[in-house]
Amino acid sequence: MALLCGLDLGSSGVKAVLVDPDCGIVATAQYGLDLYSDAPGWAEADPGQWWAGVCAVVQELRAIVPGPIAAVAVSGMVPAVVPCDGQGRPLRRAILQNDARATNEIKELRRTLADLDLVALTGSVLSQQSVAPTALWLARHEPDVWAATVSLQGSYDWVARRLGAEGHVEQNWAIESGLYRLDLSPLERVVAATDIVWPTLLPVRHPGDVVGAVTAEAARATGFDEGTVIVVGGADHVLSAFGAGLLSNGDTLVKLGGAGDILAVSDELFLDDRLYLDAHPLAGKWLPNGCMATSGSLLRWEQHLLGDVDLATLDAEATASSPGALLALPYFLGEKTPLHDPDVRGVVAGLHLGTTRGDLHRAFLEAIAYGFRSHAEIFAQGGLTLGTVRVTNGGSKSRLWREILASVLQRDLHSIINHPGASFGAATLAGLGVGVITDATYVLDALEPGEVIAPDSRQIDRYDERYQQFLALAEATTEISHLLARSTP
DSSP, X not given: OOEEEXXXXXXSEEEEEEEETTTEEEEEEEEEOOOBOSSTXXXXXXXXXXXXXXXXXXXXXXXXXXXXXEEEEEEEOTTOBEEEOTTSOBSSOEEOTTOOTTHHXXXXXXXXXXXXOXXXXXXXXXXXXXXHHHXXXXXXXXXXXXXXXXXXXXXXXXXXXXXXXXXXXEHHHHHHHTSBOTTSXXXXXXXXXXXXXXXXXXXXXXTTOEEEEOOHHHHHHHOOOTXXXXXXXXXXXXXXXXXXXXOSTTOEEEEESSSXXXXXXXXXXXXXXXXXXXXXXXXXXXXXXXXESOSHHHHHHHHHHTTSOOHHHHHHHHHTSOTTSSEEEOOBTBBOTTXXXXXXXXXXXXXXXXXXXXXXXXXXXXXXXXXXXXXXXXHHHTTOXXXXXXXXXXXXXXXXXXXXXXXXHTSOEEEETXXXXXXXXXXXXXXXXXXXXXXXXXXXXXXXXXXXXXXXXXXXXXXXXXXXHHHHHHHXXXXXXXXXXXXXX
């Protein structure tokens, strides 16, 4: 039995799976992580805690299934920034992709690089996910750290290196960082625009590449056997989509996590400054995608505001509410795609003394669905027609939310039962890297399909009308949102 291990470094925990290629997933484990926000807008994680989590979950997996592991691959948040010394040791906590400290540096670099078509060169605009503004912030505010920095890595590449891999960055860290062109060559103009001394950029490797073997030291700490092959993994949202069976042009995944992600497979390079762009693990394919700042996180805020009522109760009350009774904008953390505007704010319109909490809850579910529809329309404008639409993550447990999404998107929604996410995609890449798995369609056979929900024909016209009003409300309230954001800490 040639077992494969997939690790995933998430915002809240390290997840791990063991896969037997003949039987599928045979064991899972999880380890909780802390997030740090020492100042408004900051988002950090401790690489030492990542490593402790990796050691704990691997030991747990080995206790459940003690057989030999042929290969391991790692997935994680992207593009997290880990400044490292010459031995690959972190010099500070990692700065995560949703960190918003470098707003001034973003504005400066946008002005400096105004003549450069960054979308054509890198696939994305300069934003809070770009690494150059973060590096400039470090050089200005933590000069000792920056002076000691010999390399920059992402979350999953750093863990792979700690296990024994050669220093590298994975292709989608490179693309999303904004430091490399789409052909993965360094983009010197962006580096030079910061006017600071940079460490040498690490070489780029592709998902499925073999990059080393577990060292004796790492084996003692984790429970892996010394010499276990290390295979390049990738960005968590990319490998989650891959592991959910997104292989063919138009295949789409909606992820109802803390944020809201939507990814679609394109056989052609798909460029749009409203979206992000990632490379698919399969060569020649692309994954244009969007990430809305809130999804499940908005519902958690709502729960807390309403006295920690459980979501099942809110869903039941919202089911009794009329579709479109209220109209909401879900910009409670600003908005990432497609607006790229950290200063927009949430809105609820149509409130009256007869409004119920079911009306409010339904409005939030509908607002997030409208956000996904705006992304689907961008795909369509670029000539990418959605094919099979799958839905995963915690929010997919809500049947009401899936019903609303199906009707707003006007597409059948295919659920996946107990989808393990990016860790399964990483394990599959590990198998492809060492030849234990020979075909990427393996992921399709390993999925357990769930319920398919069709659009409700009775609601389509109402949701069409409300969607247009959603767009109009966003446009009408942007200026006042900006004024409020800039005058309120």
